[in-house]
Every structure is written in structure tokens, then in C-alpha cells.
Amino acid sequence: MSPRAACRLETLGFHQVYDYVAGKMDWFAAGLPREGTKASTDRVGDHARSDVPTAAPDDDSGGLEARLGDWDVCVVVTDDRVVLGIVTAEVLAAADGGAVAALMWEAPTTYRPHTATEKVVAWMRERDKTHVLVTDPGGHLLGVATRSELESATASSPSGSG
Amino acid sequence: MPTLVDRDGVRALLEREGQLVEVLGASAYEKEHIPGAINIPLRDLPKKADTLRRDHPVIVYCADSL
Numbered sequence: 001m002s003p004r005a006a007c008r009l010e011t012l013g014f015h016q017v018y019d020y021v022a023g024k025m026d027w028f029a030a031g032l033p034r035e036g037t038k039a040s041t042d043r044v045g046d047h048a049r050s051d052v053p054t055a056a057p058d059d060d061s062g063g064l065e066a067r068l069g070d071w072d073v074c075v076v077v078t079d080d081r082v083v084l085g086i087v088t089a090e091v092l093a094a095a096d097g098g099a100v101a102a103l104m105w106e107a108p109t110t111y112r113p114h115t116a117t118e119k120v121v122a123w124m125r126e127r128d129k130t131h132v133l134v135t136d137p138g139g140h141l142l143g144v145a146t147r148s149e150l151e152s153a154t155a156s157s158p159s160g161s162g
Numbered sequence: 163m164p165t166l167v168d169r170d171g172v173r174a175l176l177e178r179e180g181q182l183v184e185v186l187g188a189s190a191y192e193k194e195h196i197p198g199a200i201n202i203p204l205r206d207l208p209k210k211a212d213t214l215r216r217d218h219p220v221i222v223y224c225a226d227s228l
Contacts, residue, residue: 001224005185005204006164009220012211018167018175020223024184026169027196027223036194 022137028114029137042153044120045113048134048143057084057101064100065092073131075141076104082139083110110135113142121150164222172196172221180219190225199223 006019020026028034031045053067053074064074064087072089085104095103110133111120120132124147132150134142167175176182182199184191191201202210214220 001185001204002222003164005183005207005222005224008204008207009211009214009222010164012208014211014214014216014220016219017164018171018180018219018221019164020167020169020172020221022168023223023226024194024196025226027172028194030169032169033197034194035197036192038193 025114026137029112031113031136031142034114042117043113044111044115044117044132044145044150045134045142047117047145047149047153048113049145049149050141050143052141052144054081054141055087055100057099057104059100060097061087061092061095061100061103062097065089068092071144073144074100075133075144076100077141081141083108083133083135083141086133108133110139112137117150118154120145121147121154124150167221172223175219175221178219180221181214183214183220183222184224185222186224196223 002019002021002023006017009017053071054077055064055074057076068074068089074087076084076087078084085106086108087100087103091103113134124132129147131144131146133144136142172182176198182196184195184199184201185204185207187203188201195201
């Protein structure tokens with residue numbers, strides 16, 4: 001629709017017309033501000049923690065377990081934080097060193113930050129997931145949200161299902 | 163030809179007093195829109211275009227590229 005609007009404006013005599021083709025979904029998916037009656041809906045991006053441990057694919061997995069702290073996952077990312085996969089604490093505990101890439105699960109589900117928290121919680125319960133990755137439209141890691149935090153948020157939300 | 167612009171481009175244009183216009187219907191706009199955007203549905207553009215300044219950039223958007 002926006003291409004038609006942009007062309008129509010030009011036919012109406014406007015000469016500085018720009019078309020943001022990716023639209024507001026792209027804007028919201030990047031975690032940027034929003035306005036409107038639904039703008040205050042609780043979103044998974046509000047709970048994404050950027051302090052999750054990360055590693056490069058060619059890092060040695062040897063010392064990684066000690067870096068996890070309370071986390072049960074490490075996110076494998078490129079130099080500019082594009083998500084490549086994850087390594088779980090369980091896998092690390094059973095591993096005998098080697099490159100992180102060899103232990104990595106390459107297909108973790110990712111959500112955009114504007115996804116409603118309730119929807120994400122329902123998905124996590126259905127699949128018994130403890131965490132979910134939150135990325136921008138370019139696949140860059142914004143953070144990881146834990147199920148316990150998301151469930152707390154939906155429980156305290158006026159529209160939460162508890 | 164209108165110029166295609168990405169998210170960073172939109173932010174830069176807004177700093178240059180760009181006018182952001184959501185061309186979806188009023189209902190979609192009221193639910194959620196980009197801060198600072200005004201709503202002129204596509205079908206209303208001819209009669210409401212004069213509310214826009216012609217000497218400043220105009221950025222139009224809808225929901226997504228689909």
C-alpha cells in the first residue's frame with residue numbers, strides 16, 4: 001500500500017517522497033517506541049536480558065560452562081551479534097572441549113521484541129521451553145527472555161491469563 | 163520515483179523535519195503507530211495532502227512490505 005501512496009503523493013506535486021516499505025512492523029520489531037491504544041501491551045522485548053552469555057562459533061567450549069552463571073544457555077553469535085545458534089548447559093556439561101560450533105544447535109526459535117508476551121508464554125508452555133531468544137529483523141541478538149520472568153509479567157498484567 | 167528508505171533512513175529524515183504518514187485506515191493507526199506519525203489513509207490522500215508541507219520530506223508507511 002505504501003508504494004501506491006508514495007506515487008500518489010508525487011502525482012499531487014510532492015517532490016521529497018520516501019517510502020518506508022518495511023513499515024511499522026519493522027519499526028516495532030526493532031524494539032523502537034510505539035504509540036496507540038495497544039501500545040502498552042506487554043511485549044517479550046520488554047523482558048529480554050542482554051546479559052545472556054554469548055560465544056563465537058570458533059571459541060573453545062572448554063571454559064564456557066563456568067561463564068554461564070545462572071543461565072542454562074549460551075547464545076552463539078557473529079562479531080556483530082547475529083544469532084547462529086545456542087549451546088545448552090546440558091550439552092556443555094557432557095562435552096569434552098572443542099569448538100563451540102561443534103556443540104551448537106543451529107535452529108533455535110527467535111521472536112521479535114514486539115511479540116505479545118502472552119503469545120510467547122503459551123508457546124513456551126506448549127513446548128516446555130525455559131527461555132526464548134529475541135532478535136531484531138536482521139537476526140541480531142537483543143536478548144533472552146526466561147519463561148519465569150515472562151510468566152510473572154503475564155500474571156501481573158491486567159489482561160494476563162495467569 | 164519515490165525513494166525507498168529503511169529504518170535508519172526514517173530516523174535520519176525525522177531529524178530533518180520529515181513528515182511521517184501512516185496510510186493505513188484509522189483503526190489500525192489508533193491501535194499502534196510510529197510515534198510522531200499522522201494518519202492519512204490512502205483513499206484520503208488527494209483531499210488531505212494539503213495538510214502536508216511540500217518543502218519537507220514526506221515518509222509514507224503501512225504495516226509491512228507484504
